[in-house]
Amino acid sequence: MASWTAPVENAILTLERPAVSARDAVATVTLLSPVALLIHGYHPYADDAAIYVAGIKKMVHPGMYGSDSVFITTHTKLSVFAHLFAGVVRYLHLPLEPLLFAAYMASLFVFLLACYTLSTRLFQSSLGRWGATLAACTCMTMPVAGTALSLMDPYLTARSFSTPFSVFALVAVIDRSWKRTVLWLALTAAMHPLMAIYAGAFLLTFHWIDTGRLRTLAGACLAAFVASGAIFVLTLHASYPDGYREAALSRSYFFLSQWQWFEISGLVLPLVLMGFALRLASKPIRDLCLACIVVGGVTVAICTCFVHTNGSLLLARVQLLRNYQMIYLAGLLMLGGYLAYVAGERNRWSMAVLFTGLAVLMFAVQMRTYPASRHVEWPGAHPQNRWKQAFLWIRTNTPKDAFFAIDPDYTASSDEDTQGFRAIAERGVLADHLKDGGVAAIFPALAPQWKAQRELESGIDHWTDAERIARLRPAGVTWVLLAANTPTGLHCPYRNSRAQVCELK
Structure with a gap:
């Protein structure tokens, strides 16, 4: 048992960590950003990106789309994302396609920098830090169970920035820098208010665990469960506009009862692995694992009890299982750092094989996801689709x-x-x-x-x-x-x- 736990104990860092060169971090993620692009591709008008891009174009040209524009503006008006890009296009007269691509590359850089920065709070060894960052680079489009979310998307949306901003907020909480925490959470909220709420709940959970306020945490979890139950009861017989129930029920990711078994396992398995890590890890990994278990457990309990296809749809609308995005990202970084340390200590080539294999796998997944389009849809290039x-x-x-x-x-x-x-x-x-x-x-x-x-x-x-x-x-x-x-x-x-x-x- 001691020989098995030794790599974990050696790889994990307490809060007393050596200084990290900002120049080295920036150089690392600058090199990895185009690698991430080539692995995961770029599809500027696919899926959710189509809503955001249409929203930008609507703001630049208000007469565009006509009566159906409500399906665009209702969604995009809650974020500064579309307003920001529309302002740049309108006042600086920049073409939109190159601007979107540049912003996407910037989002990759910020995401990898955020992951690298968090890894410096988790791992003392350079192998652990590189492993965590490479895991983020190679697996960033990994789906988050059955939530219809990925850690990052192969296109630009508000989440492209809200996700790394949330990671920087977590780093600030670990450092107990509250001004930075508020700043990063505010930036997250400006980009994606809903994801900021979930990030805030995760950070508060981590802080209570970090400071030993477990009774406060238990009370908050109980209050969240009771409040969800009250919402369920009070809205059980609420009336909805014609067609709303049909629209809601068509989103299988809203309801656990419509998930496949492997999607359900994607909720349970990460928490089980983090449970094993609790006995072996030291701060802050132990606290981070416990925060993931608490947030994930409470979320699953609420969704199991109060989010049903034949019940209240209010809780379904807010998609509580989006909490798992932070859980998956934290778990990926911890697992990547640990595997890199174990593999690298024995043979540096095994670390290269590990992450090359992950990169090839994720490349193949993206090619299968967008089979009729170019893997990287460069600005101005003639489309294949x-x-x-x-x-x-x-x-x-x-x-x-x-x-x-x-x-x-x-x-x-x-x-x-x-x-x-x-x-x-x-x-x-x-x-x-x-x-x-x-x-x-x-x-x-x-x-x-x-x-x-x-x-x-x-x-x-x-x-x-x-x-x-x-x-x-x-x-x-x-x-x-x-x-x-x-x-x-x-x-x-x-x-x-x-x-x-x-x-x-």
Whole structure:
């Protein structure tokens, strides 16, 4: 037993640590940032990025998108992210695509710097610090159980900055520098208010453990559980706008009962591993593990008891399991540092093999996630994705006030890669299932409009032209984007192997 615990005891650092060269840290993460880019790729208009980019464009050009812009502005107005980028584009006259790429590279740098900085509070050995940082570099797009979150995304969103800011806040709490803690939490809140709340709860938990205030912590955990139960009871029979329950239930990541077994194991296994580490670790790793166990345990308990598909949906909306992002990130750094120390002490080449293998694995995962798009979608480069090619043609060749209808499940196509229509085409479109449905699931007031538009265009590829005109023209639709194999007699000035753009007249 002693021989097994020795690497842990030697690798872990107490708060009495040697000074770290800022120049070395900056040099390290500067070199690793492009490595992270090449491993994980870059897709500026995919998934959540499509909402944020469309929000930026809407602020720069207020007349863009028309009546469906509510699905963009409702989401982006809560963060300074879109406002900041829109201001830079508007007043400095910088092109958006290169700006987004530069900001994405900056976010990688800040993320890796934050992880390196935290690792200096956890590990005394350079192997441990390098291991933690390399783990963050190679595994940053790792999914967080079944929450629909990753540690970092291969595109730019508000979370690209709120995540590293939260890590810097944790470093400040470890250092007991409260001014820095408030500053970093404020920056996190400016970027992503919801993630700042969860980060604040985690930091407060860590602080109470660090200072030995376990009774206060126990009382706070009990209060959180009781308050959640009260919310559940008081809102159990609450009425919701038409379509809201449908929108909420379509988000499987809201409800543990809809998770797969391996997603559930992603909640339990990290806490079990940290439980084993508790007996071996010294400060602050022991405190960090205990904070993860407490936050994770309370969150799972609340979601198990009070977040159900047939119950109150208020707690589902706030997505309490997002707490696990910090748990996963802390666990990744601790595990990476420990494995690097153990491997590196025996053979430095084994450390290289370990992280090269992780990099290859994550590269393969990203290639499989975005199979029809270039791995790195460089600014200004011609797209490989056929859907994106169609969207770009629409941007260049259709009237700015054109309003589109598409099958609401178009993003589910295996070769669409969740590329966002609004962000790329810069045209209005009826609501889709994936992203607009996600917005409606968080903002109930949008649910009736989302449901009506989704039902209006559902099955569009299987209608006759007469049905398309009769159903869609009264809703203001002037163009349709159909699958390439859809029979139609409409005037379709653009067609490729995946899609055709047709004027509705």
